[in-house]
Amino acid sequence: MIDKRVRTLAEAVAGIKDGATVLCSGFGAVGEPVELLNALRDTGVRDLVCVANNAGTGDEGLAGLIRDGRVRKIVCSFPRTTDPHCFEAAYKAGKIELEIVPQGTLSERMRAGAAGIGGFFVKTSAGTKLGRGKETREIDGELYVLEKPIRGDAALCRADRADRWGNLTYRKSARNFNPLMAMAADLTVVQVREIVDLGSLDPECVATPGIFVDRIVVA
Amino acid sequence: MIDKRVRTLAEAVAGIKDGATVLCSGFGAVGEPVELLNALRDTGVRDLVCVANNAGTGDEGLAGLIRDGRVRKIVCSFPRTTDPHCFEAAYKAGKIELEIVPQGTLSERMRAGAAGIGGFFVKTSAGTKLGRGKETREIDGELYVLEKPIRGDAALCRADRADRWGNLTYRKSARNFNPLMAMAADLTVVQVREIVDLGSLDPECVATPGIFVDRIVVA
Amino acid sequence: MKPLTRRQMAWRAAQDLEDGAYVNLGIGLPTLCSDFVPEGREIVFHSENGILGMGPAPKPGEEDPDLINAGKQLTTLVPGGTYFHHNDAFLMIRGGHLDVALLGAFEVSQGGDLANWTTEDPNFPPGVGGAMDLAVGAREVRVLVEHTTKDGKPRIRKSCVYPLTAPHCVKRIYTNLAVLDVTREGIVVREMVAGLDLAGLQALTEATLILANDWKKLEAPAV
Amino acid sequence: MKPLTRRQMAWRAAQDLEDGAYVNLGIGLPTLCSDFVPEGREIVFHSENGILGMGPAPKPGEEDPDLINAGKQLTTLVPGGTYFHHNDAFLMIRGGHLDVALLGAFEVSQGGDLANWTTEDPNFPPGVGGAMDLAVGAREVRVLVEHTTKDGKPRIRKSCVYPLTAPHCVKRIYTNLAVLDVTREGIVVREMVAGLDLAGLQALTEATLILANDWKKLEAPAV
Numbered sequence: 001m002i003d004k005r006v007r008t009l010a011e012a013v014a015g016i017k018d019g020a021t022v023l024c025s026g027f028g029a030v031g032e033p034v035e036l037l038n039a040l041r042d043t044g045v046r047d048l049v050c051v052a053n054n055a056g057t058g059d060e061g062l063a064g065l066i067r068d069g070r071v072r073k074i075v076c077s078f079p080r081t082t083d084p085h086c087f088e089a090a091y092k093a094g095k096i097e098l099e100i101v102p103q104g105t106l107s108e109r110m111r112a113g114a115a116g117i118g119g120f121f122v123k124t125s126a127g128t129k130l131g132r133g134k135e136t137r138e139i140d141g142e143l144y145v146l147e148k149p150i151r152g153d154a155a156l157c158r159a160d161r162a163d164r165w166g167n168l169t170y171r172k173s174a175r176n177f178n179p180l181m182a183m184a185a186d187l188t189v190v191q192v193r194e195i196v197d198l199g200s201l202d203p204e205c206v207a208t209p210g211i212f213v214d215r216i217v218v219a
Numbered sequence: 220m221i222d223k224r225v226r227t228l229a230e231a232v233a234g235i236k237d238g239a240t241v242l243c244s245g246f247g248a249v250g251e252p253v254e255l256l257n258a259l260r261d262t263g264v265r266d267l268v269c270v271a272n273n274a275g276t277g278d279e280g281l282a283g284l285i286r287d288g289r290v291r292k293i294v295c296s297f298p299r300t301t302d303p304h305c306f307e308a309a310y311k312a313g314k315i316e317l318e319i320v321p322q323g324t325l326s327e328r329m330r331a332g333a334a335g336i337g338g339f340f341v342k343t344s345a346g347t348k349l350g351r352g353k354e355t356r357e358i359d360g361e362l363y364v365l366e367k368p369i370r371g372d373a374a375l376c377r378a379d380r381a382d383r384w385g386n387l388t389y390r391k392s393a394r395n396f397n398p399l400m401a402m403a404a405d406l407t408v409v410q411v412r413e414i415v416d417l418g419s420l421d422p423e424c425v426a427t428p429g430i431f432v433d434r435i436v437v438a
Numbered sequence: 439m440k441p442l443t444r445r446q447m448a449w450r451a452a453q454d455l456e457d458g459a460y461v462n463l464g465i466g467l468p469t470l471c472s473d474f475v476p477e478g479r480e481i482v483f484h485s486e487n488g489i490l491g492m493g494p495a496p497k498p499g500e501e502d503p504d505l506i507n508a509g510k511q512l513t514t515l516v517p518g519g520t521y522f523h524h525n526d527a528f529l530m531i532r533g534g535h536l537d538v539a540l541l542g543a544f545e546v547s548q549g550g551d552l553a554n555w556t557t558e559d560p561n562f563p564p565g566v567g568g569a570m571d572l573a574v575g576a577r578e579v580r581v582l583v584e585h586t587t588k589d590g591k592p593r594i595r596k597s598c599v600y601p602l603t604a605p606h607c608v609k610r611i612y613t614n615l616a617v618l619d620v621t622r623e624g625i626v627v628r629e630m631v632a633g634l635d636l637a638g639l640q641a642l643t644e645a646t647l648i649l650a651n652d653w654k655k656l657e658a659p660a661v
Numbered sequence: 662m663k664p665l666t667r668r669q670m671a672w673r674a675a676q677d678l679e680d681g682a683y684v685n686l687g688i689g690l691p692t693l694c695s696d697f698v699p700e701g702r703e704i705v706f707h708s709e710n711g712i713l714g715m716g717p718a719p720k721p722g723e724e725d726p727d728l729i730n731a732g733k734q735l736t737t738l739v740p741g742g743t744y745f746h747h748n749d750a751f752l753m754i755r756g757g758h759l760d761v762a763l764l765g766a767f768e769v770s771q772g773g774d775l776a777n778w779t780t781e782d783p784n785f786p787p788g789v790g791g792a793m794d795l796a797v798g799a800r801e802v803r804v805l806v807e808h809t810t811k812d813g814k815p816r817i818r819k820s821c822v823y824p825l826t827a828p829h830c831v832k833r834i835y836t837n838l839a840v841l842d843v844t845r846e847g848i849v850v851r852e853m854v855a856g857l858d859l860a861g862l863q864a865l866t867e868a869t870l871i872l873a874n875d876w877k878k879l880e881a882p883a884v
Contacts (some may be wrong), residue, residue: 027506
C-alpha cells in the first residue's frame, strides 16, 4: 500500500543532511512551508544551499534558518521581500552567499532538473551583468544564454489538500513554486492543510500528481 | 470585451495559408479535432506541414487531409496507429515526407516553442539513428543531443468545455497534446463540446488558460 | 508647465491598453494602472506568481491571504481568471504570450535598453525578480518613469549607467512630462505637457529627442 | 523443456514490481503485466498519454472513448489516479520519476543496448512513439521478449543488428526461457526453465551468458 503520510514534522524532514540543497517554496510567505522549515531548523542541520524566490520574511521559516546561520548560500530572484531583516543582517555580516537568478530562469532551471533536460537556451539575462560568463549562442538573430538545471536534495512544499498517494491541490496564488519544486528534488516533503480519502480529489484537478511526492504531513 | 467564440467551423479555420505548419492534436483519434481538420481540408489549403503524434486514423480529420494530398510533410512519433491506411497509401506512393521524432522530444520541442526556449539538451535519441546529425554534448558523463523548438502557424485542438475568454477543460486522456499544442502556435483554434458562462469554470481546474487560445467553436 | 502626478502617469499609460490585451504590470507605479482601465475594455492582468485575470484590491473583509500579486499585496480574481504554477506563469512571459509589460525603470537608453533592477548600491543586496524575463519576453515593453531623478538628473539617457535589465526592449516611455517612442531613428516625442517645448524637454533628457509632426499635448484628468 | 507462455512471461515480470512502484508498461506483451500484480501490492501504472493510476480494461458498458492507454485500448482509472497533459507525462519519463519501464524488444545486446523501434523493413514506415524516452528516462528498464525469433534466431545478441532505441539501458530481461540481468561482467542467468541447462540456453543466445551461483528454476503458474 502506498502511504506517504507521516505523523510529525520531525519525521517529515528527517534525513536532510548538512550541505544539502533544499528547494524552499513560497512567494514571500504565501505558499511557504513555514512549519517544515522550522522543523528543519530544529534538526540542527547546517551549511544548506537554499533555492527560493525570496530570502525569508519575518523570523520564521526560511528567515529563521538564515537567522540561525544554517544557510551557507541562497539562490533566489529577489532577496528583499516584506520584512527581510534576517537575510539583510546575515548578508551585511558576510555570513551568507547570494546568487541572484532571474525568476523565470530560476523556475525553468528547476523544471529542467525535473524533466531530464541537460541545459537550455533563453534570452533572459543575455547582454546583462547576470549573463556574464555564461555560454551564449545566436539563434535566429537573437542572443541566448545557456542555463543549467537545478535539482534539490530535498524540496519543502506547502499544499492545501492531499491524499495518501501524495496527490496535491493548492489554493489560489499559494500554488506558485510548489508544483515546480515538488518535481525537482530527490526527496519531496509537503505540509498540507488536510488529508482526504484516496479518490476524493478530482483527477482532472490534481495540480501535483503523487509521483512527485515522498512525504506528506498535516501542519 | 473578449469573445473568442466563432459561429462556424469555416470561420474557425479561416486564414490558415498554403504551406502553413499546423499542430494537429490528438493521440490517435482521442482528443483529435476531427471537425476542425475536416473544415481545414474544405478550405482547399495545400502543402501543409502537419505536426501530430500519429498520422491519421480512418478517413476523417488528419487522415482526410493526407488522403486528399494536402499534407506535404508530417512530423510525428508514430505514424502507424489504428487504421492508418490514408497515410500508408500516401507514403508508399512517395507523396508525403515523414519526419520521425521521439514522442517526448516532439512534446518538449513544442513546449520550447511555447516557452521562448531557443534549444535544449536531452538524452533521448543520443547514440541512435534518430540522433545522427544532431549537435551532441556530454553533460555529467552522459551524452545529450541539442533539440530545437517547434512552433505552429496554427494549432487545431479539441477540448471539453470553454468560456468566452478561451479557458479550457478536457476529459480524461483526451487532454493529451491539446494543452501543449494550444500554447505553441501563432493561431490556436479549439473545438469544444460546450461553451459555458464566464466564471463558471473552476479557476483551480482550468487546464488551458485563455491566453493561449484565439478561437473557439462548438463542434 | 505642470507635470503629471504619479496617478496621472498611470492613467495615461492605461489609456493605451487595448481591449482584450494580456498585460503584466510591474511592481510600484505600473500597478496603479489597473485602476484606470477605460470603461468597456476587458484587460486581463497577469501576475508572475500564477494568476491571469487579477482584479482590484479586495474590499475590507474579503481579503484572502493566499491571493496576492507580484508586489505581495492582497488582490482578487475576476470571473474568467485562472491560477497556475510559476513555471507556466513564466512560460507565458518568456514565450511571447503577453501583449504588454508595463514596467518601472531607473533609466532607459536611446536604443531602448532598460535598467530597472539594481543601482549597485552596496548597502542593499541586489534583486531582479521577474524583470529580465518580462523585458525580453513580452511582445511590447512599455515603461512608466519620472522624467528625471529627484535631483534633476535625466533618466532617459544616451546609454544606461546602471546595469541593464535587457538591451533594446523598450518601445514606449510614459513620464510625468511626455510620452516617448523608441524608434530606429531615435526617441520620438509623441506628447508633452502644456508649457513645455522640445528645447525644454531636451534639457531634461540626455538622449536626443525628435519631435513628432503630429505631437499632442499630454493631458490627464485629475485622478 | 517447457517455455513459458506469453501470459506466463508477463506474470513473471509482474512478480518483480514492488509495492508502490510507478511503472510504465510498453505496448503489447508488457501491457499484460497489469493483470498479474501480486495481491496486496499497489502499483501505479503510468501512460504516456497523460495518465497515472491506470486500472484494468473496462467492464462491458463502462467503456469511455476518452480514456485509452498508450496502445490505444480502452482503459480505466483507479482511485488516486490523475490526468495531465503529454508534456507532463514525458517530464515524468525523462526526469527519472518512473521506477520501472517494462518494454518489448526486437533485440537486446550484451551491454544492455535496446533495439525495439524499427526493423528497417522498407514496406513499413518507421515509428518510435515514446520508446526512446522511456529507454533513457526510467530509473530501471526491463525487457519482456521471446528468447528467439520465430525462426530460432537469437534476440539476445553480442550487439544489436537493428537500429538502437538507446544504448546501455536494459537492466533485466524476461524471456520465455530465462530471467537475465545485464551486468558489467556480462549477462547473468538468474532463472531458467526446467529441462534447460546453460549450454542449451547459450545455444539460443548470441551474447555470452554467465550462470548465477544461486540460479533458480523459472516457474510460473498456469495463467
